[in-house]
Amino acid sequence: ETGVTQSPTHLIKTRGQQVTLRCSSQSGHNTVSWYQQALGQGPQFIFQYYREEENGRGNFPPRFSGLQFPNYSSELNVNALELDDSALYLCASSFDGLSMGTEAFFGQGTRLTVV
Amino acid sequence: QQQVKQSPQSLIVQKGGISIINCAYENTAFDYFPWYQQFPGKGPALLIAIRPDVSEKKEGRFTISFNKSAKQFSLHIMDSQPGDSATYFCAASTGNNFNKFYFGSGTKLNVKP
Numbered sequence: 769e770t771g772v773t774q775s776p777t778h779l780i781k782t783r784g785q786q787v788t789l790r791c792s793s794q795s796g797h798n799t800v801s802w803y804q805q806a807l808g809q810g811p812q813f814i815f816q817y818y819r820e821e822e823n824g825r826g827n828f829p830p831r832f833s834g835l836q837f838p839n840y841s842s843e844l845n846v847n848a849l850e851l852d853d854s855a856l857y858l859c860a861s862s863f864d865g866l867s868m869g870t871e872a873f874f875g876q877g878t879r880l881t882v883v
Numbered sequence: 884q885q886q887v888k889q890s891p892q893s894l895i896v897q898k899g900g901i902s903i904i905n906c907a908y909e910n911t912a913f914d915y916f917p918w919y920q921q922f923p924g925k926g927p928a929l930l931i932a933i934r935p936d937v938s939e940k941k942e943g944r945f946t947i948s949f950n951k952s953a954k955q956f957s958l959h960i961m962d963s964q965p966g967d968s969a970t971y972f973c974a975a976s977t978g979n980n981f982n983k984f985y986f987g988s989g990t991k992l993n994v995k996p
Contacts, residue, residue, distance in 0.1 A: 772926070800982075803986075808989070809988055809989065810889070810972050810974075810986030811927065811986045813984060813985070816980075816983050824980075858926050860982050861982070862981055862982040864982070872929070872981055872982040873929075874919075874926030874928065876925055877926050
């Protein structure tokens with residue numbers, strides 16, 4: 769098991785609602801990325817946070833937003849939920865230094881179902 | 884547009900056989916190519932990774948072959964075992980960012996006993 773934990777593990781929301789997903793990074797890691805994995809597909813990069821600042825964003829609308837806290841844990845917020853937002857949401861933490869980085873470790877994911 | 888294309892979508896191999904999964908990419912800026920293994924209900928776990936300055940990397944039963952000119956790379960699993968049954972994803976990233984990946988669509992491997 770990795771040291772990355774996500775909560776909750778499963779969630780059911782109604783279209784139009786808002787949701788917050790949480791990720792606790794592995795100890796010593798300063799970078800968190802969020803991915804969306806639709807059923808039967810590979811993960812798609814949503815955005816990355818490095819030392820509390822957004823450090824790159826994939827092709828996702830602004831209603832997907834995030835935060836990283838001083839302890840490097842992170843939240844993913846999705847507003848105005850749509851049916852197509854139903855997916856497994858993964859966070860991955862890593863350490864990024866000036867000249868080196870470590871591999872990313874993934875959490876087990878949060879399964880979001882929008883009805 | 885998918886940046887990393889993976890095939891086949893599914894693969895059935897007999898125990899002891901060789902499993903081969905292929906990926907292709909377009910972006911020549913990619914310089915880190917990992918393979919991830921995912922079991923049901925779990926997040927992806929790093930299996931093996933390669934940089935484009937080498938053509939092959941082997942770790943135990945797992946080998947990555949890399950063809951820079953063709954912009955293709957593949958995963959070979961030797962002596963495949965039922966415990967290898969999982970979904971495998973290739974991925975690519977740029978620079979020294981090991982946590983901003985473009986993933987392939989995945990290959991579901993089933994190793995028959």
